[in-house]
Each structure stands twice: as structure tokens, then as C-alpha cells.
Amino acid sequence: MNYAFSHNVQQVNLTCWFGNITCFPDDDIGFSLSLSNSQTIKHLTFSRCCYYDHIALTSTSKLSSLTTLHLDHITLYDGFFSNCPNLENLTLNCCRMLGSNAFKISHPRLCNLTVNQGQGHLVSNTLDVVAPQLKNLTITEFGGSYRISAPELASLLFRGFAPFMFSTDALNLLEKAQLSLYSLNGLDSPDAPSVISLLQKLHNVEDFSLSVEIVELLNSAVELISHQASPFANLKSLKILPRINCGWKHQHVQVIMSTEVKSYLLDSSPEATLTEVPSEHCCDLIAARALIFKKAENNHA
Numbered sequence: 697m698n699y700a701f702s703h704n705v706q707q708v709n710l711t712c713w714f715g716n717i718t719c720f721p722d723d724d725i726g727f728s729l730s731l732s733n734s735q736t737i738k739h740l741t742f743s744r745c746c747y748y749d750h751i752a753l754t755s756t757s758k759l760s761s762l763t764t765l766h767l768d769h770i771t772l773y774d775g776f777f778s779n780c781p782n783l784e785n786l787t788l789n790c791c792r793m794l795g796s797n798a799f800k801i802s803h804p805r806l807c808n809l810t811v812n813q814g815q816g817h818l819v820s821n822t823l824d825v826v827a828p829q830l831k832n833l834t835i836t837e838f839g840g841s842y843r844i845s846a847p848e849l850a851s852l853l854f855r856g857f858a859p860f861m862f863s864t865d866a867l868n869l870l871e872k873a874q875l876s877l878y879s880l881n882g883l884d885s886p887d888a889p890s891v892i893s894l895l896q897k898l899h900n901v902e903d904f905s906l907s908v909e910i911v912e913l914l915n916s917a918v919e920l921i922s923h924q925a926s927p928f929a930n931l932k933s934l935k936i937l938p939r940i941n942c943g944w945k946h947q948h949v950q951v952i953m954s955t956e957v958k959s960y961l962l963d964s965s966p967e968a969t970l971t972e973v974p975s976e977h978c979c980d981l982i983a984a985r986a987l988i989f990k991k992a993e994n995n996h997a
Contacts, residue, residue, distance in 0.1 A: 743768030798822035888917035899927035931965035
């Protein structure tokens, strides 16, 4: 590391492997990363090989030049991101905050944020984001509550458990949104109020994609929407995505959208197109998203 920094390296990919040790999710490995001389580094990827444990990143050095950060299975202390004043792109995979069930991300210059908690890694139950310049937000496999303050948000991709609570400022600039929601036992009527509340917060969206599970949930809860006006006045395109967990069988599920649901989604935008994505593309969609994220990281490299 010292050699890299002394030669003004701008990109560092660091993977830690401590040998054949037995690790448990609650046993963080303390790791102090010496970055005191890293004033030229712009892109940092830091990951832990072992799937089931984390590294506690304890360095408090200021990373003044860092613009892109990718962390994988890392435990951070509250306030870590304040040491990266020029951070614009942040990807967090199976990370958590030291001593807290909430994951807090507050940064004035952050533009692109991806948070993936991973199935089987439900180590946080609240995601708290304050990012006044955030343009693109991706949340996958994160279960719990969400507090999002991102007034400049233009794109939202949300894939995972139906949120218990989703609180956000007005998203007046939102252009594109994709929601793919599920629960352990399938979406059911108790999930309907929180899902409908989330839909209403996305009322300015133009390009909207919903998983078939959401349509089925709305079909079962028409009494909650039948007397409400459609909130989507700017909608240009509505896509119905196939079921998330296909089991690689690609079984076709016919989307039977009730009149009430169709009115709720489309009445305020009668010119919007409605498209059902074929079920054989369900796994392709997941792979495509992974490819898009990878390309985005490479573009920032």
C-alpha cells in the first residue's frame, strides 16, 4: 500500500484474505487501513473474501481525492464517509455500521449510490440516506425501513423485501423507477398500505417498471385505491416485470390487471404505453442489471 501511494497511484483494488480461519457474522476483524499518504487515490475497492464475515475498517484518515468507493463485507464506523469529502460514487455490498442496526449514509456530493445487503445478510434494519446531489439510487436485498433525503434523485431501482416504511422528501425530478418487491411468504394484504404509500411517493416518474407481484398485491387490495386518483401524471411508459424468483424455470404468469388497478396506474397519463415483459427474460433482467453496475464501475475507473 505504501509503495502504491508513494507512486501516486489513482486506483487501488484491495482484497483481504486471512487464511483458513472460522468466522462468524458477529465476529468482526479489526483492520486499520493506513491511507494517510493517499492524497492521489481516486478509486478504491476494498473487499473481504470470506462470504460470512466482515472486516471492521477503522482508519480515520481523510481521503481528499477519493471519488469512487466500492466496499464488500466491510463494517464501518458512523461518520466514515465524512472523511471522503469529494466522494461521488459509492457501492456497498453486504456492509454494516459498527454498533448500530441502522446504516447511515450522509454526504453532500454523492451522485450514485448502490446498496446491496444480500440474501442471508440482513444485518441492518434501517437505511438512512441524506444526499442532496444524489442522482441514481439502487437498493437490492435490503429488508427494513428507509429514510431517503435526495431531492435531486432521477433514477431509483428497488429490488427486495417490501419495505416496512419508506420515508422520503419530494422526488420532483424522478424520471425512472423500477420496483421489484417480495416477502418471505409472498406479498399479502398487510403489505399493501406500505407498498401503496411507496408508489404515491414516486408520482413524478416517467418510465416506471413494476414486478408482477406488485400488480397481484394491488389486485387484492383494490378497496385501498379504488377511490384514489391516479398519482402518475407524467407517466410515459409502464412495464410489468416477471416474477423475481423464477427458480430458472421461466414459468409464465399471466398478468390479469383489474380495472381498478389499471385506472390507478394509468388514468392520469392516458398516452402512456403498457408493456408486459416476457417471463423468459426474468433472469436476463437480473444479469443485465449486474452487467450495468459492472460497466458503471469500469467507467469510473
